[in-house]
Amino acid sequence: MSKTQYLLSGVATVAAGAIFAQSYISAAMASDKVGFEPNTEQKVTTRQVALLLDRMHYLEQPLDREMGAKILAMYFDQLDPSRTLFLQSDVDEFTKKYANTFAARLKRGDLSAGIEIFERYRTRSNEYYGFAKTLLASDVSLNTQDTIVLDREEAPRFANKDEQMAYWRKQTTFALIGITLGQEDDKAKDKAFLDNPELSRGQDLVRGDERTPKEILLNRLTRQEQQLARLKNDEIMETILNTAMMTYDPHSNYFAPVQANEMQIQTNLQLEGIGVSIRPDRKNPDYTRIVTLVDGGPAQKTGQIRANDLILGVAQDGEPMVDVVGFSVREIVSLIRGARGTSVTVRVKQPNTPDSAARNVTIVRDVIEQEDTGVHHRVVEVPYRGGIKRVGVLEIPSFYLNFQARRSGASEYRAVSLDTEKALNALNHENIDGLIVDLRNNPGGSLDEVAKMLGLFIKEGPLVQIRDNQGNVQVYADKDEGKQLYAGDMAVLINLGSASASEIFAAAVQDYGRGLVVGSTTTGKGSAQVQRDDLALGSATLTQRKFYRINGGSTQNKGVVPDVELVNIYEGIEFGEREYKNPLEWDTIKATSFTPEGKYTKGLIETLASQSKTRQSTNPQFRYLSELNAIRQLDDDKQPADVDIDKRRAKADLVEQKMLMAENTRRQATGEKPYTDWTTYQASIDALAEERSLMKENERPKLPEEEAFVIEAATLMFDAKANNTTP
Template identity: 55%
Template sequence: MKLQTLACAVALMTGGLFFSHTVNEAIAATTVNQQVTLAPTREQSLVTRQVATLVDRQHYLNMRLDADVSRRVLAMYIDSLDPDHTLFLQSDIDEFNKKYASSLGTSLKTGDLAPAFNIYDRYRTRLNSFYQFAMQQLDKKQNLHRNDFIELDREKAPFFNSKRDQQEHWQKMLVSQLINLNINKEEEAAKQQALKANPALAAGQDLTPPEDLTPVETLKKRYRRQMEQQTRIKSDRVLEKILNATLATYDPHSNYYAPIEAMELNRQTTLALEGIGVSIRPERGNEDYTRIETIVDGGPASKSGQVKSGDRIIGVGQEGEPIVDVIGWPSGEIVGLIRGKRGTKVTLRLLATGAAANQARVVTLTRDVIQEEDSGVRSRVVNVKRNDGEHKIGVIEIPSFYLNYRARREGNSYRSVSVDTQKALVALQAQNVEGVVVDLRNNPGGSLEEVARMLGQFVKDGPVVQIRDGNGNVNVFRDEDGGEQIYSGPLAVIINLASASASEIFSAAIQDYQRGIVIGSTTTGKGTAQVQLDSLAYGQATLTQRKFYRITGGSTQNKGVVPDVPLINIYDEDLGERKAKNALKWDTIQTAPYKREGVVAPFVPQVSTWSTARTNVEPQFVYLSALKGIAEKTKDKKQSSLNIDTRKREIQELEAETLRAENARRTATGLQPYANWESYQAALDARSESRAKMKAAQRPPLPEDEAFITESANILMDMASLQKAHPEAKVSDASITIAQKPAS
């Protein structure tokens, strides 16, 4: 969360967001004679036919993949390849529309991938043109003091009609990136000077500076690396692009995953992966190397005793195959090589930090299932100080509604969020907590079965969510544990814009039953359910087939869940379903009969007033509000200057505002203010390095993050005291006038 909004603001100010997509997603181009020929396989053609038929016949919308939808699929495919409209020419688009617009859907339903591969081939040709142009221009001196601007958002801009117009824009892109790199180099030098003057800023961490390259050398190196990466592109890339464009034409949550990506999908939903049990990241100061950061206890790497934190991975080999040199590879690609099926072997060539290349050692490990203990439910007790003393509040952090379906089906031991939550509730009650805060921030959802079980631990009985299919049939999921209630005490739920799907079902039900108070910011608005298609001919897919509705009848789709008591939203609204392309609409169905279990609504106005009074003076919330204000200043910025002096002034103004906000927070919390921006950045780097070396469960919460927990605990105590003081309150009461002051 730290400085997320500011980072977006600075990127917009510098033109970084626009350029980075074009480079990172697309500019991994290569020369014509190096370009690998891509062609669909039989399995890819078969799965194309399967997915196209499924979306045509079984999607929630009941929308045929006809000529009209085919045109939309083509437009979505083109935009997925060239979202900023800087690579294809308008003549390309005209040609594609003439050849494929009305027939692409039919081609997909017959498994014919030729149109998709032909378009992708043209895309790579245009990428190669950009690459050649860029490398030629980088051999020339560039003017960084221009008086014009670069457009920051070209999503809806027309494609260029001529190569001349296109190259003029490419020239602007290069200048913009060189300006960024020059400014970054100057700021890095200033930061290193601050570290030299005050080594304590490093807090004992190795803050090695990046390679000492000129901005032009840095940009050339990036292009060469991306060019080499492009030679490793497989036909799976094209398959994923076209099938996801097809599915995204229907809704944002129907997706296709090629085999490697399918493994990641399974890992996220089961908290288990098949690998060796290490986490990796690019090495600080030298992006050519990827290093092992942490090692999972009990995993193959840990058991071997031959793998150490800090080792560089310079080669990876599959069983029976030679070791592939991975120096310069992105971390994501290296992860894809290391992961694999349980029981198979993977060989790593490792280089200890500081060792010479000829001292590399080779380690062969057998992959196994790694249970990610740090990724599951976590609970703790926080002590909240109020005027009447200190109070113990339990906190349960739920990262997702996970369930290992496969392990359960096979009769093996498995983890599930409902079981882990039940254990946490029992443990917290044994510590005599006065209330429980369930933290669903950033929870993307998961198993519907699990969210129903979890709700049963907090409510006595009744419906928990309604689900409607594409034919209008409504199914009501109920709490069916016979009235058993694990926890019946004071309850609060924290949500934010990154809480989605099952998180929204849970918080909506708690709110509708008035079982507890919901706190935070409006959720994502993903009120759809997908079936996971794991028996396809190749890879996996998810297909939207149902829609969620609250027990009161309103959908959680699009609108999301609105909290009872709002706290600052730290995310950009673009994250939510409301800004997604082709998102399904909000609507209502009939209410499911249910009985409210508490009285919350009448007390919300007073509790909200008390909360606002606290957050207006709480240093962490004041700080977050300041950052949000800084980000909003540049949110709608359409252009960025191509004059390095102008760009510097703009960035320095943002930095000065941010530093003032940070120092005001530090002063208010008894810490020493930073002398300058460079000292601040050095300290942030040191903290980032330190936290990266810790396992997730060992990382202390950031103060701005913990402020949400503390305030939620205070809100919960306020609500509980009002409910106790006014037992006569009824759900029908609009509000209750409270004369007393909050206890905090």
């Protein structure tokens, strides 16, 4: 269940009774708002997306009546994933009305069906907000005999308003219980910071929130209600068209102009803005706080913008100031960003000052390179068999490429292969004994870039096979006559967050036996998309090919299984291709001809895995992570949860005790002083997190539980070499 949906849920027992329910029903019978009339560009974009699906998708599945009905069903679930808003009668009404014509409407650029359904969703959402606010105005009991299942993704929809409101009542109460318990924790942490100032690491971390839990929840509901009201027509169109594309497969997507801009930024590692990082204010999330300023960026150059400033308003050049208190970070970002050379005015003030002390600062937007988010390299010293090994670590956050700069013929542009080449040259001068390529949580990126990357490590030969929807297979190969920028020992670190291009890289290294692949099974995204920037509005990614390992196996759904398994930090979390709706199937094609190095026999892998398992069972960091996995299993949104504050507090206490015990066991094993209680532990964690958030990403000290994976991967790499060279 999405976080947004969770926050929209939660209302308590039937204490108010039938009288309250009846008065609510009569007040909530407002008709749906009349939807917007799509303009010419929106109609053209709809026809363009429909054409892509009908004729160009990998599945070769026509956008016919049957697919239209599937898209419609998917649309209900996209809008209301936990099935708490639409009644079954809503779904039946629109299915009868539009299922047979939904596809045909999209083909002719007609969004009216999707818009009408969206407005019913808006109506139901506003009914929930009204219901919850009315309930919160009454005396809500936090002690009930009720239970609630929060994850209703597969549950039947409510048959009538009585059923729905009964759930909303429990849902809102559950949310109120959560806020009440959270506030108790916050007040305990405030006291800890005041009693022990050293815990704060010199930062102002006392929340001092005097609002009641009801006030906090009402404020949250109002903020969400206003955000729903501010949704632009392009964003509603995006919801409809993106649903159509995702019904074909999870990685075919449509992005409205604002989101298309975000996609471009992530791919290029470049943006046009003012050079600040922002996030919701810790003390009052209605406000957005400036966390850091980019050195030499437009905001810093003004000398008038400071870290910790709260953003009150944003004005485009020559336009009125927009009050952004209560806006989401995404909304504020979309207002601040714009074309290079244009101006934007931001209204800011320092915390704990009156609004009258706010100042307007006009800033000229410029291109800002996101240097911190590219390839990083470092050298770590790893104890090994009585000595010290120098290990190079290459951290690859994504397989990024500035497509626009390359297409325009720019002499210099950001590309992961170029940055990796520089990093490897630096590491080669460091006299390293081995290399760890860290692909954990790498979401993928450019196919061309991963092929170039592999060429830096592989002598020569095929790297990956790409099959199109006609059955044609293209082989990407390294044809540099055996050149290797790095030819030494290596290991590749992967986890469930490693996807797409990361999986191509890890699979090729594994198939060639070029290095050990260590960690946990990857996402399983074995499809390739083309980006379509030629739409009337926004952009789209369309799945047109699948990639296969050089041994013929697909990574689709199955992922890359590591040679040696380490603790899976995502254990029990619904995440990855196997959890998506409508994923492409796993299959195989003919293997291509290649010559593996043959360094890792089955027997050697089994020995390494056994030895690693023993080490992990005694390593304080891996034991800690394993215990966290076990604790996480205590909460399952698919199982009934008590809507009773005493039972929830007891459950929370149990979880806290187990987490504190796990943390203190780790600290004792590593020679650190245990925490005296849960509050002190959480206060310390908050202070550390705040301190790290103010640092540049590549300057943050590595967390010991994360570094344990690097050390274990290095140990396995050296063990493999030792076993291969021992007579």
